[in-house]
Amino acid sequence: MNTGPVRSCSSPVGTPDISFYENEVPPFARQQMEHLYQNTFSSTFAEHVGEAATNTYVVREGSAVRTIFLFQVKGRHVVVLNSAIPLETSEIEQFVASVFARYGSVQAIKFVSVETDISGFLFPYQQLRASEDFILSLPATVEAYWERLGTSSATTLRRKQRKLERESAGFSFTIHEHGANMDRVITDIIRLKTNGKDPAARLDEAQQAWLREVVGTHGFVGVICANGRVCAGAICTRVGRNYFMHVVAHDPDFDAYSPGVVCIYLTVCAAILRGGREFHFLWGPSVWKRRLRSVQHELNDIVVYRSRMDAVRCARTALLGWQRACWRRLKLGLLAAAAPERPSARIAKPLLDQWYRLKRNTPR
Incomplete structure (x- = not known):
């Protein structure tokens, strides 16, 4: 897991047929997203779609739609709402380059809990282990x-x-x-x-x-x-x-x-x-998920910065991402220690319960 400093690599960016729909999720998006991703968390009814103005990014090859991302602009940051899907580095790079070209004030773009492992990239970025999806191929x-x-x-x-x-x-x-x-x-x-x-x-x-x-x-x-x-x-x-x-x-x-x-x-x-085709048990490690023969797929948060200077300007964003990754590692350690068969469960279980109480009482 990489929780280190922001890195930058290089890779060419293509010029596909790209469209933006400002403050709109066009009617065709629902059917197309369900066809492309077949994923509840990468669809027009994904969590947070209705919480703020949502924009739509569409990539076409001829008449065929290849990519649809829903995203929200929050100040100088863009948050992509598609999650829990595998993404190629090239898909992320095309979107990032297009957004930075269109929105001059945006400094950082975040993908939340996607299955990817970036290798070779034009922009400075962070890749942080965020969650997991336990998937059973039926x-x-x-x-x-x-x-x-x-x-x-x-x-x-x-x-x-x-x-x-x-x-x-x-x-x-x-x-x-x-x-x-x-x-x-x-x-x-x-x-x-x-x-x-x-x-x-x-x-x-x-x-x-x-x-x-x-x-x-x-x-x-x-x-x-x-x-x-x-x-x-x-x-x-x-x-x-x-x-x-x-x-x-x-x-x-x-x-x-x-x-x-x-x-x-x-x-x-x-x-x-x-x-x-697939049954997704989603996040949270559990013995029974493995016993039902699901396979763990790691999900990462990706934060991409326009430049190294913008990464410095967004130091708080970088720090919070690193902090969340560290807390996740601690939580997973507590979960393992709190397993009933472990001698440490007597101490770890109350600590884990307190963790969840604090989490529930913390404003989002």
Whole structure:
């Protein structure tokens, strides 16, 4: 991970057919972005799109759209809203050169949580490890996924599911995509999440509002009901053939059955049956994500400066980025130390809980 000083390299910049739409997300952008990226976080309903005036950058090759970035200008900084997608260095460089040419007062451009590793670049930049996305490439059949899980994990999941079916009344697993019951189901799952033991997992009002909005059009929600109530749920979205898990929660009364993991497993199977290509478990390291055979993809923040002098002028931005990277490393260390099987958990777990309380009480 690079958290060192701002660096500069050199590379030629091409001259593609580029268009800017000022303070506008044109009507064609939604369908085109879903086709290009198939990603909830790189779409017209991505987080923060509606929080400020949003501009659109479009690259075309002939009549075909190759790239669409949504971005906001905040003073002398530009923030790109597309995230959680792989980007080539050339894509970033074309955008950066175009923005600097168009907006003379902009000193820095930031990409948030993208999968890239810059090598060779015209402008000074920072590349900081920011997050991760655990991605499961979906096989063609549920049987193939069962084989990929391995005997131990597959047998444990099946045993937990059968025990829950046997020892609870009215067991059912349902996928909700549309319909009048969607809002009620989302409310039940958010309630389970809010009442859970993990303070980091609780959703604030803005997060809940965004989730309800995006689920209304792209929702894919797996729900396990038992004993007449929701005992576990996984709130996901689907864009194209890709699925994204935003929230998983379960009723602690059912802890013995591991209903949360069972619900996720059944939701993944439902995605396979629908011809899914990828299932994104998103950020936050977890043992169960690896057991379900997802692979960790590192996501980086990229901050690009117009010049070395602008990098000096934006020293606060550079320092904050480095600080966030350091805090992330500390958080990951606490998460590892707080694992139940570690002797350090007795000390690390209270520290981690305090960390999350401070984070929740800090204004955004």
